[in-house]
Amino acid sequence: MSDLILQAEHLILQPAGLGINDIDQVMGGLLSNKIDQADVYFQMSRSESWVLEDGIIKEASYNIEQGVGLRAISGDKTGFAYSEELTLPNLLNAAKSVKSIASKGQSGIIKPVSYMQSPALYAPLDPLDSMSREDKVILLKRIDQQTRGLDTRIDQVIVSLIGAYDVILVAAQDGSLSADIRPLVRMNVSVIVEENGRREQGSSGGGARRGYEHFLEEDRAMGYAREAVRLALVNLEAVDAPAGNMTVVLGCGWPGILLHEAIGHGLEGDFNRKGSSAFSGRLGEKVASPLCTIVDDGTLENRRGSLSIDDEGVRSQCTTLIENGILKGYMQDKMNARLMGQTSTGNGRRESYAHLPMPRMTNTYMLAGHSDPADILASVDNGLYAVNFAGGQVDITSGKFVFSASEAYWIKNGKITRPVKGATIIGNGPDVLTKVSMVGNDLELDSGVGICGKEGQSVPVGVGQPTLKIDGMTVGGTHD
Amino acid sequence: MTNSVVMDQMGEQKTDRLKNIAADIVLEAKKQGADQVETSVSVGQGLSVNVRLGEVETVEHHRDQGVGVTVYKGKKKGFASSTKLDSSAIKEMVSAAYVIAQYAEEDPFAGLPEKDSLATIFPDLSLHHPWSVSAEQAIKMAVICENAARCYDKKITNSEGASVQTFEGTHVFANSLGFNHGYSSSRHSLSCSVIGSSDDSDSMQRDYWYTTARKASDMEAAEKVGEVAADRTIKRLGAKSISTRKCPVMFAAEVSSGLIGHFICAIRGGNLYRKSSFLVDSLGQQIFPSFLNIYEQPLLPQAMGSAAYDSEGVATKQRHIVESGVVQGYVLDSYSARKLGMKSTANASGVHNLTVAPGGLDFNQMLKQMDTGFLVTELIGQGVNTLTGDYSRGAAGYWVEGGVIQFAVEEVTIAGNLKDIYQFIVAVGNDVDLRGNTRTGSILIEEMTLAGS
DSSP states (O other), X not given: OOHHHHHHIIXXXXXXXXXXXXXXXHHHHHTTBOOSEEEEEEEEEEEEEEEEETTEEEEEEEEEEEEEEEEEEETTXXXXXXXXXXXXXXXXXXXXXXXXXXXXXXXXXXXXXXXXXXXXXXXXXXXXXXXXXXXXXXXXXXXXXXXXXXXXXXXXXXXXXXXXXXXXXXXXXXXXXXXXXXXXXXXXXXXXXXXXTEEEEEEEEEEESSOGGGGTGXXXXXXXXXXXXXXXXXXXXXXXXXXXXXXXXXXXXXXXXXXXXXXXXXXXXXXXXTTOSTTTXXXXXXXXXXXXXXXXXXXXXXXXXXXXXXXXXXXXXXXXXXXXXXXXXXXXXXXXXHHTTOOOOSOEEOSSTTSOOEEOOSEEXXXXXXXXXXHHHHTOSEEXXXXXXXXXXXXXXXXXXXXXXXXXXXXXXXXXXXXXXOOEEEEEHHHHGGGEEEEBSOOEEOOSOEEEEETTEEEXXXXXXXXXXXXXXXXXXXXX | OHHHHHHHHHHHHHHHHHHHHHHHHHHHHHHHTOSEEEEEEEEEEEEEEEXXXXXXXXXXXXXXXXXXXXXXETTEEEEEEESOOSHHHHHHHHHHXXXXXXXXXXXXXXXXXXXXGBOOOOOOOOOOOOOOOOHHHHHHHHHHHHHHHHTSXXXXXXXXXXXXXXXXXXXXXXXXXSOEEEEEEEEEEEEEEEEEEOTTOSOEEEEEEEEEESSGGGXXXXXXXXXXXXXXXXXXXXXXXXXXXXXXXXXOHHXXXXXXXXXXXXXXXXXXXXXXXXXXXXXXXXXXOTTOOEEEOTTOTTOTTOOSBOTTOBBOOOEEEEETTEEOOOBOOHHHHHHHTSOOOSOTTOOSSEEEOOOSBOHHHHHHHHOSEEEEEEEESOOBOTTTOEEEEEEEEEEEETTEEEEEEEXXXXXXXXXHHHHTEEEEBSOOBOSSSXXXXXXXXEEEEEXXX
């Protein structure tokens, strides 16, 4: 039995008086009807958050959650129940209500348990214990004081520190039993600056599947602070953003949310199985310029969007979505893969035991090209250079997507001129990447801040890209 | 009738059980050394079914429970929450809150609300109407709804399905000032989302409609929800972008609540004391045109935002937030109120049935009044900066000329500054959307910047 399974059993099952044999019994209950797929998902998570504001530690909170989700699938029909009470009678009851999704028939065969282990992409540590409470307080206060010292125009500083320890144990109908222990930390600094009565804000942060030491290494914590202050000061100078269709150059790293919105969601298996995505039925077609190769990669060590195994116990992988402009593959969970005659790509994710898994992204990014970023800017006569974003959204059926710039500049005759105010940029997913005319050699991944929402479920994700030139997007400013 | 009386008794029993747990938590925290405590305990259950293309897709049984506690040691605050309600888990949770409170710092503005602000009268707001619908019945209803949408027009070619959801739960709040009260509530909904495609292009459009109510019998008929979803989808077919221009913009009722939501966000205490709002010091200022009134109606029976007290136990009251265009009050909890030297407005858990007084025009008259401009029916993306008031969002809707819809529009943005947008409101319709916590008709803005192809 793997270490992780032993630890998960110790942390979740034992305190509730349950054992691995009980899972067999619950699975037996689930499989007494015609069921194609079933799983039992146990979860225990602890999280904390610390917020410094007005120079003092103002809010500190601690949360503990545990529960179990039971799922049975017959064809494309899913029965689901969950509970916070981990008792055998309760689990058997839930199994009974869940399996009624399928007609009675030949009982499924209960397979002997096989213990699965995938190479861990992160250490199975509890980040809450990775630093003493005293040191967390000292860290926040130091960042606050040093940030205030960066510029006399700083009026407000808010520093937050969040850590989560997530333990899962998932048993599937094929007898497989898998476990994962997922640390996650996040830090954020936001500031408000004021000059001549004008107030602007800036915010920056990062995170990883590690302990809090992540923020001490490479001076990361103060790096976020300096970046937040820089952003706020840039915005003090910003003039009204332009309105209309124009050339847009996107910076490297976090602007990769373009890929997440424009094509990522549209390539999730569920929408394509149902034919509701603007990319449905287009495998093998050209959907981007030949300069574009895009992957979803859950296997990057310690990254926020990475998973050693997904929430269905499937090992993460690097899936090529678009290769040299050609649509190559979808992101799949077990159910949608089975119904489409494909195999799971390890993208079956769920927010918690109380939510159903579905295909979700991990770390989605475009591979580096050959252009020097300086040459990309120099090639633009008039256009927008957008380097930071606040978020985005997509309508997967029409393919229309938006993302909102929080730091942008006007390019004139190949040179960056003045900063312009944040504006929403809107485009059409299936054709925006056909307009990519230059790809930089400066691939960068984001600092670990992404949260993706889909059908009410939030999961941590990563994005990345090199500098990109797009020949024509609609920029939603106010200035002609 | 008999049925509902039995149900109410069950609700009361549940409330009593949770009140006991809440009282234990307050005692436990005091025992551990806390000076002040507040706690909330809730349990709930529900059923959600989804059907697609006439077949059941998911049946979900929900059962939730949760508890949270805030303890104050002097003016230091700690919070903990858990999904376990047994007594050892509760002890552990209280001690976690107490321990972290030691690491927080003295904040002179922290603490429970003033005792005289707490609710003492608890009117029956008729919020609890459980619906004992079986999974089979719910599936049948969803199928009827989706069928109505799919049969509405041959241009409806695919479906994201129809779903029926029902939820009922009990929530108790208690604090160390002697407050301990709870109530049960229910919420049911039916929604449908379908996809259309037109013969002359390979592009697809999706739209949806939903109905929601405290009482299942108050929901719109399943057929009606399906038909509206289908009609909205078909009308979007053939949508195109239009050129960049300045023009009048009318927010349809289903999206205009967002525009009012940005105002509420900007007068929320947290944004005011941090001076991270474009409406700092707006009390007494003319922010809207003088015909505009916005008020809160927390005690409306069966409404979605009704509550006799907020999440700190502070008594809610009916009040004007905007009268004749002038800001009459902010949206405060007890902490931000103290920071601002004011009194809590009982909005620790948000506003309660926020209502924009309807004007005299219906939807079609509003279109006539706009004459030529852009009617928005969907907004996407964030794009709202509460600190500066800058507004820029993705939009879809219709181009209108001579008060008549001409064609569907997509892939455009609308932008402006909220300060100007609010001053430029020309009319509020009487086509009020009653489904949510913000009740407003469509809103017509004299001019915004539309960016497109």
